[in-house]
Amino acid sequence: xxxxxxxxxxxxxKMPLKRIGIAGCGAIGSQIAKAILQDxxxxxxxxxLYDIDPLKARGLSKKLGKRHLTVxxxxxxxxxxxxxxxxxxAQASAQIARLAIEARRDCMLMSVGGLLEEExxxxxxxxxxxxxxxxSGAICGIDGLKAHSLAxxxxxxxxxxxxxxxxxxxxxxxxxxxxLSRIKKETLLFSGKAKDAVKAFxxxxxxxxxxxxxxxxxxxxxxxxxxxxxTNINSHEIEIESKAGKAFIRCENIPCPDNPKTSYLxxxxxxxxxxxxxxxxxxxx
Numbered sequence: 556x557x558x559x560x561x562x563x564x565x566x567x568x569k570m571p572l573k574r575i576g577i578a579g580c581g582a583i584g585s586q587i588a589k590a591i592l593q594d595x596x597x598x599x600x601x602x603x604l605y606d607i608d609p610l611k612a613r614g615l616s617k618k619l620g621k622r623h624l625t626v627x628x629x630x631x632x633x634x635x636x637x638x639x640x641x642x643x644x645a646q647a648s649a650q651i652a653r654l655a656i657e658a659r660r661d662c663m664l665m666s667v668g669g670l671l672e673e674e675x676x677x678x679x680x681x682x683x684x685x686x687x688x689x690x691s692g693a694i695c696g697i698d699g700l701k702a703h704s705l706a707x708x709x710x711x712x713x714x715x716x717x718x719x720x721x722x723x724x725x726x727x728x729x730x731x732x733x734x735l736s737r738i739k740k741e742t743l744l745f746s747g748k749a750k751d752a753v754k755a756f757x758x759x760x761x762x763x764x765x766x767x768x769x770x771x772x773x774x775x776x777x778x779x780x781x782x783x784x785x786t787n788i789n790s791h792e793i794e795i796e797s798k799a800g801k802a803f804i805r806c807e808n809i810p811c812p813d814n815p816k817t818s819y820l821x822x823x824x825x826x827x828x829x830x831x832x833x834x835x836x837x838x839x840x
Contacts, residue, residue, distance in 0.1 A: 573833070576603035576636030578629060578651050579643035580611040582814030583665055583822050587640055588619060590826045598833040603635040607643070633658045638688075640829070645669040645757045652676050656685045663688040665825055667764040668753035671773045690828035693818035694762045694791050696804035698839045700770045706799035711770045712777045713763055714792040716741070719782040721789070721816060727755030738782050745780040752778035758816070762791055770795075789818055 575591055577584045584606075591601045604624045606612040616624040626632045629651060633639055639655040639662045641648050648669035655662040656679050667689055670676060680687045691697045700711065719735040719742075722728055727745060728735065745755055749763040750773035760778065767776040788807050795802040808818035831837055 573599045574602040574635060574637045575599050575640060575829075576605070576626075576632040576638075577601070577640045577642060578605050578632055578647075579641060579665075580604055580606040580608075580615040581642060582811050582817045583825055584640070584642035585615050585618075585813065586811075586822045587642065587825055587829065588615060590829070592619060592621075595829070595833065599638075603632040605629060605632040607647070629654055633660055636660055638663065638832070640825075641665055642825075645753070645761075649673040649676060652687065653679070656680050656683050659683060659685060661686040661688070663690070663825070663828060665690065665692070665761075665821075667692070667761050667768065668757055671750055671753050671764050671767060674773075677768075688828055688832065689765060689768060690821075690824040692761050692765050692824050693789065693808050693821040694765065694793060694804070694806050696793055696795070696802065697765065697769050699802050699804070700766065700793075700795055703795050703797040703799055703802065704770055706797045708771045708775075708795070708797045710777075710794060710796040711766055711775070712779070712794045713766055714779040714781065714794075715760060715762065716781045716783045716786060716790045717759060718786055718789075719784050722756065722759060722780075722782055725756045725759060735782060738784050741781055741783045741785070743779060744782050745778065747778060749773045749776040749778050752780065756780060761821075766793070 577588055588601055591599055603626045604612045604616055605626050612625040616622055633655055639660050641651045642665045645666045645668035648664050648666035652662050652664060719738045723735055749767040752760050752763045763778045767773040770776060788809060790807045793804040808820045811817040811819045811822050
């Protein structure tokens with residue numbers, strides 16, 4: 556699925572083995588589970604799998620050759636884990652984070668949109684001494700954004716282009732009765748604040764939530780969503796302005812082989828973020 560760089564495999568071998576539990580056994584959860592077994596065996600153990608659909612969890616456990624991994628509920632998953640990896644949904648991510656924090660477990664969140672409505676979770680984690688890990692997802696440039704923010708941000712704008720069919724179940728499309736099949740050229744569907752974008756397109760715009768948390772916040776981070784009938788890839792253009800200068804980042808993402816709705820880069824970002832937890836040498840902001 557991806558290639559491990561032999562030169563950056565500098566894990567801290569003095570670190571105790573970490574127990575990892577995965578909530579959500581779709582495309583991203585499945586790839587993270589495989590990576591833990593294949594590449595992190597010296598520093599981590601996959602201990603539990605949970606999905607709201609038990610068949611998904613059992614299916615992944617069987618595919619991995621580890622039939623004992625499935626658990627009946629989130630509490631059981633958290634009890635068996637030192638790090639909880641959420642790969643479920645924006646609707647479930649806040650609940651999973653709260654439960655992990657209450658149990659004093661570190662947590663990696665993939666469905667970041669859920670945090671924008673419950674940002675107090677960040678403060679709860681700080682007070683509890685719990686680490687929340689939020690991968691960059693399907694975009695690049697978060698390191699630059701965080702550096703620019705120290706100089707004072709003036710503008711953060713993300714323009715996302717997706718195939719029209721990828722947006723068909725979005726609440727914004729349904730509520731506004733938009734017939735995506737009638738779109739024959741690039742069409743701007745949405746322009747507004749990140750806080751509104753993640754409600755309008757909860758399964759399509761996690762990247763806006765990541766930018767908001769790393770930069771100007773949900774009320775000042777701006778989002779444009781364009782439906783494009785002529786593309787089969789997702790692209791994101793990020794514009795940043797601060798007193799330190801300007802940045803423009805463009806990402807063109809190939810869909811994940813296991814789930815066309817998920818960008819391949821989002822899967823790799825999750826694995827990379829998990830990898831950084833165990834490394835003794837960390838490169839980049």
